[in-house]
Amino acid sequence: MQLLVDLVLRYGLALAFVTVLIEQIGLPLPCYPILVVTAALSARGAYNVPQLIAVSVIACLLADYAWFRA
Numbered sequence: 001m002q003l004l005v006d007l008v009l010r011y012g013l014a015l016a017f018v019t020v021l022i023e024q025i026g027l028p029l030p031c032y033p034i035l036v037v038t039a040a041l042s043a044r045g046a047y048n049v050p051q052l053i054a055v056s057v058i059a060c061l062l063a064d065y066a067w068f069r070a
Contacts, residue, residue: 004033004034007034008034008038008041009041012038012046013038013047013051013052013055015034015038016031016034016038016052016055016056016059017055017056017058017059018059019031019034019035020056020059020060021059024059024060024063024064025063025066025067031056035052035056038052
């Protein structure tokens with residue numbers, strides 16, 4: 001778990017974006033643990049929850065658009 005927290009602290013919202021995008025494309029990489037850790041770190045003031053939601057939604061929309069175009 002500490003490795004996951006360290007990764008989120010190091011890469012931040014970019015890691016959340018990439019994991020959500022990869023999961024929505026269809027690869028078996030769960031994004032929920034990253035989102036939960038990032039949201040939990042927002043309680044310490046490390047991240048902003050609306051920014052996390054915006055990054056996740058944009059990643060979902062990009063993946064859905066790629067599937068739509070395919």
